[in-house]
Amino acid sequence: MPPPITLLTDFGDRDGYVGVMKGIIAGICPAGPVIDLSHNIPPQNLAAARFTLLNAAPYFPAGTVHVVVVDPGVGTARRAIALQLPQGYLVGPDNGVLSGVFDRVSPADIKAVELTEPKYWRSPQPSPTFHGRDIFAPVAAHLAAGVALTALGDSLDPQTLTRIAIPPAEITTEQIIGSIQHSDHFGNLITTIPAAAIADQTWVMQVGAVEIPVGKAYGEVELGHAIALVGSHGWVEIAVNSSSAQARLRLVIGDEVRLMATT
Amino acid sequence: MPPPITLLTDFGDRDGYVGVMKGIIAGICPAGPVIDLSHNIPPQNLAAARFTLLNAAPYFPAGTVHVVVVDPGVGTARRAIALQLPQGYLVGPDNGVLSGVFDRVSPADIKAVELTEPKYWRSPQPSPTFHGRDIFAPVAAHLAAGVALTALGDSLDPQTLTRIAIPPAEITTEQIIGSIQHSDHFGNLITTIPAAAIADQTWVMQVGAVEIPVGKAYGEVELGHAIALVGSHGWVEIAVNSSSAQARLRLVIGDEVRLMATT
């Protein structure tokens, strides 16, 4: 059975664009599952696409083909790429959306190609506005069906790939300074502080003048109260029990948060 | 071929949380269909989740595994459960979201377990905030792949399961008093009055000072006019032809409606 193909786009859910990509895939590799990560990435928001893929990819079986189509440069000189990593494949534009995943892999373990072989596209003349349909979906389906990465185009040096850099948290034994990197559907605020950084000590969070306790589960604080905890992504996040931390604290992406050691 | 797995959550469609659950399922039981019931249950709204599952489950083939993750108590002492009914399986938190379905089954026909066997989880240390990914999705995939319910944990007495009670309609031959229990995407207002209650007589509906005719199809009244009819769920509902009854009548969940016999 072919591996899963995942789709992550900013196409929304009103038009038939996502369905069309699945139609193309069904014509090439009908037997494998096609799984939506999200189609509601804010239009052209490369950082949100990077974050979503980075946090979802580890939960998929080996060999999965992840396709990202958040692509403001479609039709210009930006490269279309496919990567083979130990855990599976990445397909999309070379604009940084894939970099959250491949930056965690040693360059020696990455094979990369520019998609230059029209034989694996929908047609040799792709639409200059919809490479998702004409290049990325058919290429992903061919990969899932067993075509070798190297057949898809010219080899690329992984060092030349476009990256989106997120400033890492500053970590000492007394304090950790990070920032908000994402706000999810529940209004949870996910920071740039990794779980491992807080494992050996106890902490309290400071956000401006507000102190927030650090715990393990939403229910440790009363309804409507804020708590900082290690979220399911493996980052420290701020939540409000049965409500929205974003609505309560009015923080935006990039705002600073601090953890102060209490022991 | 494995039976379908359905997913019903309040995760929304912006983040990758639902995709991650499907990734976990694809790693355990790749061949069966995974079907979304809804991911737009209002956050933590147990009654809406219960209603949606109750009205969808009867249309699925025998053996289907229904997973519900509307779970404000995640990480606290609330139990994680799986049930085997004659028509299939239910997996989710023991907070009442599954009760609309299992309350229609004789307790003698229900097998229930608490999910205490980490062997069928994603890891022995599940995230305290995302049991959907770490417990419910893998357990559902193992059930679909053929693992026996009793392998998943300790047996439970079905009488101890948490229920959400909806006040039943008061039914006499002259009048029926019910209430609004749900409002759907079209603005149709679904009441607590079951279809069978109105089968043998003719009725008119009273909502406050407004009289609404009782009929069979939206098109029996003029565009923009209200009609009460038996909806596809098997409940009496109020609709407005080509418009929204909710917007027109401004009723909310719990508001009283009356049917008066006219014969």
Place this chain on the structure above:
Amino acid sequence: MPPPITLLTDFGDRDGYVGVMKGIIAGICPAGPVIDLSHNIPPQNLAAARFTLLNAAPYFPAGTVHVVVVDPGVGTARRAIALQLPQGYLVGPDNGVLSGVFDRVSPADIKAVELTEPKYWRSPQPSPTFHGRDIFAPVAAHLAAGVALTALGDSLDPQTLTRIAIPPAEITTEQIIGSIQHSDHFGNLITTIPAAAIADQTWVMQVGAVEIPVGKAYGEVELGHAIALVGSHGWVEIAVNSSSAQARLRLVIGDEVRLMATT
């Protein structure tokens, strides 16, 4: 392996209606992929459903079964129909939603039936409000599973099918007058001017007093500037680089646009 079944509805993504249709399909034809085109067609908007199906259908493999349930006349005398075309099947109400696809096929190549054979329905007494569940989904699943079209009901003359007519663009060598027929998730404004009409000359677009250059890719104009180009659907569309043409130009469906020859 069975062909794909696609679903296009105005059911939204809050309720379980779409999931229920997939449950019915899974009980009849579990092995084939079921692909969502959109469930966010504006309620009862036949023109938007017609446009979405017309632009998606060409990208699906031969034999695909397309189901449309945008059906304000459900429960009235409007016919339920299924069509067999050289490229696949169409199933839905006879209200024009299917006409964008079948109007591009010679009537001699269309086989049409009215769905009158309850044997292929969910039950002989379908709900008067949800033919998607009780008639269209099971009929589509039976077609995908190999039942012949002619078994589903009485033959129809394709000339009698309901059509939605869109006024074609007026095309001369000096100017082309068309109109806006759709606005997508990105705010791109899709006109009624087909790609072939502009192939042999160079043009400039006039929208009221505004002149818009005609090009090939979004990135040919500066951020925030408008461009007219051939969109991925094969129609001339108006886009704004990295923003929304609809928000900028405030055009609505039906508004006139002109192309003036510049050579």
